[in-house]
Amino acid sequence: MPVRVLLVVAFLAGTAVAQDSPPDVSENAWLDHDFGGAKAGEWVKRRLERDGEKAIEYRVACVAVDADAVWIEEDRTTAEYWPGTVILCSIGRKDRKVLRAFWGKPGETGRELRLTRARLPDPGNDAATGTAEVTAAKVKVGERELDAEKIEIKTTAEGFGAPVKARQLIVLAPEVPFPLYVDENGVCPASIQEGKIEWKGKPAWKGGLVKLEFEGGTKSTLTLADCGTDAKATLRKP
Numbered sequence: 001m002p003v004r005v006l007l008v009v010a011f012l013a014g015t016a017v018a019q020d021s022p023p024d025v026s027e028n029a030w031l032d033h034d035f036g037g038a039k040a041g042e043w044v045k046r047r048l049e050r051d052g053e054k055a056i057e058y059r060v061a062c063v064a065v066d067a068d069a070v071w072i073e074e075d076r077t078t079a080e081y082w083p084g085t086v087i088l089c090s091i092g093r094k095d096r097k098v099l100r101a102f103w104g105k106p107g108e109t110g111r112e113l114r115l116t117r118a119r120l121p122d123p124g125n126d127a128a129t130g131t132a133e134v135t136a137a138k139v140k141v142g143e144r145e146l147d148a149e150k151i152e153i154k155t156t157a158e159g160f161g162a163p164v165k166a167r168q169l170i171v172l173a174p175e176v177p178f179p180l181y182v183d184e185n186g187v188c189p190a191s192i193q194e195g196k197i198e199w200k201g202k203p204a205w206k207g208g209l210v211k212l213e214f215e216g217g218t219k220s221t222l223t224l225a226d227c228g229t230d231a232k233a234t235l236r237k238p
Contacts, residue, residue: 025101026118032190034181035070038062042177043231051218061231088235106234128195130155148173153192166216176208
């Protein structure tokens with residue numbers, strides 16, 4: 001992939017693959033999300049489809065909020081290699097870094113996991129050029145119709161023998177939990193940023209993901225199946 005894409009897509013492929021050992025959790029695993037306004041009980045269910053692979057469904061829930069941290073319980077990390085288990089992470093509200101992580105089956109007392117310092121994927125090719133368009137949209141989530149923002153970014157970079165093209169589609173809705181992180185300059189680092197991009201419209205980057213598509217040799221699609229506000233922790237802290 002010539003871009004970071006989003007960690008929610010790239011992350012599953014980056015976990016340890018040995019089923020007989022516990023998963024690794026990076027302290028940087030959630031840097032692409034903003035938890036400053038997260039509320040206890042919020043949850044999303046998502047479906048990830050990648051070319052040539054079986055689709056994966058996973059759930060992310062905010063199960064508690066402390067003064068300086070949020071507690072996120074999720075099975076996106078374990079859906080492929082440790083099905084039936086969940087991970088509970090304490091994440092700093094300001095720096096978005098994982099402070100502690102626990103792993104186990106719902107109803108059990110979690111086993112504390114080792115944190116790694118794995119970094120996010122390489123940001124890509126600074127020589128790329130492209131366009132980005134921002135439009136308003138209506139999307140359906142279950143039985144609800146939501147106002148949304150659609151951001152489509154297309155880039156081209158020189159490759160070996162032929163241009164390398166990439167396309168990223170991001171659809172966000174203010175009513176969906178877990179918005180993407182936006183820096184002090186109004187830039188969303190999780191989107192394609194490398195090279196020279198001509199923008200048509202200015203994205204607000206408000207709300208959580210309804211849909212994410214990435215095409216660049218292979219195709220990945222992440223869609224929101226449902227969301228709500230009644231989540232409870234299923235894994236107990238020691």
